[in-house]
Amino acid sequence: MNVRSQITMVFHLDKCIGCHTCSIACKNIWTDRRGAEYMWWNNVETKPGTGYPTKWEDQDIYKGGWVKDGNSVSLRGAGKWKGLKNIFHNPNMPVLEDYYEPWTYKYTDLFTAPEGNDQPTARPVSLVTGEHIDVKAGPNWDDDLGGSPDYARNDVNFKDLSPVEQESMFQLERMMMFYLPRICNHCLNPACVGSCPSGALYKRGEDGIVLLNQERCRAWRMCVTACPYKKSYYNWSTGKSEKCILCYPRLESGQAPACMHSCVGRIRYLGVMLYDADQIEAVAAAPESELVDRHIAIYLDPNDPQVIADAKANGIADSTIRAAQQSPVYKFVKEWGIALPLHPEYRTLPNLFYVPPMLPAMASVNSDGTYDSTTKSLWGGVESARLPMKYLASLFTAGNEEKVREVLRKLTAVKIHRRDATVGDLTKEEVEEAMELGRTDPAQADAIFRLTSLATFNERFVIPPAHREESIEMIEATADVKGETGFGFKMKPARGL
Numbered sequence: 328m329n330v331r332s333q334i335t336m337v338f339h340l341d342k343c344i345g346c347h348t349c350s351i352a353c354k355n356i357w358t359d360r361r362g363a364e365y366m367w368w369n370n371v372e373t374k375p376g377t378g379y380p381t382k383w384e385d386q387d388i389y390k391g392g393w394v395k396d397g398n399s400v401s402l403r404g405a406g407k408w409k410g411l412k413n414i415f416h417n418p419n420m421p422v423l424e425d426y427y428e429p430w431t432y433k434y435t436d437l438f439t440a441p442e443g444n445d446q447p448t449a450r451p452v453s454l455v456t457g458e459h460i461d462v463k464a465g466p467n468w469d470d471d472l473g474g475s476p477d478y479a480r481n482d483v484n485f486k487d488l489s490p491v492e493q494e495s496m497f498q499l500e501r502m503m504m505f506y507l508p509r510i511c512n513h514c515l516n517p518a519c520v521g522s523c524p525s526g527a528l529y530k531r532g533e534d535g536i537v538l539l540n541q542e543r544c545r546a547w548r549m550c551v552t553a554c555p556y557k558k559s560y561y562n563w564s565t566g567k568s569e570k571c572i573l574c575y576p577r578l579e580s581g582q583a584p585a586c587m588h589s590c591v592g593r594i595r596y597l598g599v600m601l602y603d604a605d606q607i608e609a610v611a612a613a614p615e616s617e618l619v620d621r622h623i624a625i626y627l628d629p630n631d632p633q634v635i636a637d638a639k640a641n642g643i644a645d646s647t648i649r650a651a652q653q654s655p656v657y658k659f660v661k662e663w664g665i666a667l668p669l670h671p672e673y674r675t676l677p678n679l680f681y682v683p684p685m686l687p688a689m690a691s692v693n694s695d696g697t698y699d700s701t702t703k704s705l706w707g708g709v710e711s712a713r714l715p716m717k718y719l720a721s722l723f724t725a726g727n728e729e730k731v732r733e734v735l736r737k738l739t740a741v742k743i744h745r746r747d748a749t750v751g752d753l754t755k756e757e758v759e760e761a762m763e764l765g766r767t768d769p770a771q772a773d774a775i776f777r778l779t780s781l782a783t784f785n786e787r788f789v790i791p792p793a794h795r796e797e798s799i800e801m802i803e804a805t806a807d808v809k810g811e812t813g814f815g816f817k818m819k820p821a822r823g824l
Contacts, residue, residue: 329604330627330638332647332791333515333535333678334573334597335656336587337666338508339779340684341738342594345506347371347467349586349595353510356585357572362564364429364454367466368571369586371508375482375496375718376469378507380425383557384483384670390419391555392518392673393611400611400674405522405553413552414524420552423563427464429454455563473504484721492715503713505684507722508594510586511558511571512669512677513537515602515625516611519570522553527568533794534599535678536573544568555673579793587788596778598654598789599647600661600678601627601638611674615725618671625676626661629654650791655778656680663775665734667723683719683731685738686712709735733766737775740765744772 353369372378382388390404404419413419432449440447453460469478474497485493495501513530517537520528527543528550530536539550539559544567550559551568559570574584582588587595602625613621627634629651638648651657659666659680666680709732710716716728724730743761747753762768767775778786 328627328634328637330601330634330641330643331535331604332533332599332638332643332651333602334513334578335600335626335654335660335678335680336510337596337656337659337680337682339594339596339682340505340507341682342592342779343371343506343508344592345371345373345470346591347470348589348591349508350466352585352589353571356574358569361454362562363560363569365423365426365466366560366562366569368558368560369508369510370466371470371506372467373470373473373478373504374507374722375473375479375485375504375714377478377481377483379466380421380557381464382481382483383421383555386555386673388419389421389552389555389557391553391557392675393516393521395612395614395674398612399608400516402518402522402553403555405518405549414547417548417552420548421557423455424464427466427468428460430460430462433459471504474502479504484718487717487721487726488715492717496713496715501713503686505686505714507681508586509556509558509669510679511537511573512556512675512679513571513573514678515604515676516607516674518553518555518673518675519550519559522549523547524549531575534575534578534791536575536578537570538572538575539568539570541565541567541569555670555675556677578790581790581792583784583788583790593782593787596655596659596782596787598656599651599791600654600657601629601634601643601648601651603627607676611676615672616727618674619667619724619727619730622668622671622676623660623664626657628661629657644792644794647791647794650789653789655782655787655789658774658778663737663771665737665775667730667734669723670725671723672725681723682738683723683734685735685742686714709739736761737765737767740767741772741775741779744769745776748773 350367350369350371354367357368358366367379370379378384386392386403392403393400394403430451430453433452434449437447437449450459451462452458469475472478480497513536517530520530520537524547525543525545527540529538529540531538546561546566546568548561548568551557551561559568561568577584583597587597606625610621610625629635629648635648659682666682668677668680716731719731720726720728740761743753743758747758
C-alpha cells in the first residue's frame with residue numbers, strides 16, 4: 328500500500344443556517360483586494376438553486392471533471408491536446424457574467440450633488456471598467472429563493488425528475504430549501520492539477536492540500552475549466568489564477584481554517600485520513616454505481632497495524648497517525664457512514680463530505696381545507712420528505728437513492744433514540760423499529776449525537792502537527808522515475824501562493 332495522509336472535511340447540512348459568516352471570514356483574509364472581488368473561495372448556496380457560478384453543476388456547459396476512459400479517466404474539457412486546441416479561445420470557461428460583475432457605489436455623489444428637492448443616491452459603478460452599471464447578479468443573488476422560477480426551477484439536479492415531480496415540489500405546502508456551503512475539495516484526483524499546462528498547481532505531499540504557485544501560473548485558465556466545482560478563479564488584475572488554500576498557514580500553526588473557525592452553526596469538522604494512493608486511478612475509473620462505495624473504501628483504518636506500518640514506511644509521522652485515529656471525519660465517513668461526497672460522478676474523489684439535510688416531512692391539505700400531517704408520529708419516514716430522494720441522490724451519490732435512504736434512516740434513528748432517552752414519550756416498538764432501519768445501536772447513536780451536537784472545538788478540529796521537514800523525504804522515497812506519485816499529479820513540498 329502507498330499510504331498517504333490527507334486533510335479531509337465534513338459539513339453537516341442540518342446545522343447550516345445560511346448566515347454566510349464563513350464566506351466573509353474567508354473574503355476578509357484572502358481575497359479582499361483588487362481583481363479578487365468576485366472570488367468567493369467559500370460560498371453558501373441555496374438549494375434548490377443554480378448556485379455560483381450560474382449552473383456550475385451542468386458539465387454539458389462547462390466540461391469540468393473527468394470521464395471514464397476504459398480502465399482509466401480523461402479530462403472532459405481540458406488536458407494536453409484539448410487545452411492546446413482551446414488555448415486562445417475556450418468556449419467552456421465561465422465568463423465574468425456567470426459570476427457577477429463586481430461593483431461599488433459612487434458615494435461622492437451623496438456629497439457633491441447640487442441642492443434640490445430629491446434625495447441624492449450613490450449609483451453603482453463597475454470595479455472592472457469604472458463605468459455605471461445596472462446590477463443584475465451577486466455572490467448570493469438567489470439566497471433564500473428556494474421556490475423562485477428563475478433559480479430553484481433551473482436547478483440542474485432536477486434532470487432526473489419528471490415534469491410532474493418537479494412541479495409538485497413548488498406547491499406551497501411542499502416548498503422548502505436548505506443551504507449548501509462549498510469550498511475547494513482538495514481532491515485525491517484533482518482535475519485542476521491534471522489540466523494545468525504550466526504545472527503551477529500541485530498537491531502537497533504532507534497533507535494533500537492543493538495549492539497554486541503564483542510564480543509559475545501563466546493564466547492559461549485551464550484549471551477553471553477543469554474544476555467541475557468551479558473553485559479555481561482568475562484574477563483579472565494580476566493575470567493569475569487563484570483558489571482556496573485551506574488556510575494552510577493556520578493549519579501549520581494548529582489553527583482551524585478561517586471559514587471553519589468562524590462557523591456560527593458549528594457545521595464543520597476537519598481531520599486527517601489515511602488513504603492508499605495506488606488505488607486512485609482504479610477508483611476514479613469505477614462504474615458510476617460503485618463510485619461512492621469505492622471512494623469511501625480508499626480511506627484506510629488508522630488503527631490497523633499493517634496500515635500504521637506502511638504509513639511509517641512512507642514517512643508519515645506518528646503524530647499524524649494519532650490524529651488520523653482521532654479524526655472526526657473518519658467517524659462520519661467510515662465508522663458511521665453518514666457523510667457523502669458532492670457529485671462523485673465528477674470522478675475527482677473530493678475530500679469534502681456532507682451529512683445530508685433532514686428535510687421537513689411533507690404535509691397536505693384535505694378536500695375540506697383541513698391541514699393534516701401525512702405522518703403517524705412525530706417523525707415521518709424518509710420517503711415523506713418534501714424534497715424527492717432523486718434530488719439528494721443527484722447531489723451526493725451519483726443517482727443512488729438507496730445510499731441516501733441509508734443515511735437518512737440512521738439520522739432519523741439517532742433523533743428517535745435521543746427523544747426516547749430525554750423525553751421518553753415514544754413506544755418501545757417505534758424506537759426499536761427506527762434503530763433497526765437505521766442499522767445502529769444506542770451506543771453509536773449517542774456517539775453521533777455527541778459529535779453532532781455537543782462536540783468541543785478540539786473534537787471538531789483534530790489538526791495534525793505540521794511536519795514540513797519530513798515532506799521532502801517522503802516525496803523522494805516514494806516518487807517513481809518520472810517524478811510523479813499517485814495518479815499522475817506531482818507531489819511537492821509546501822510552498823506559498
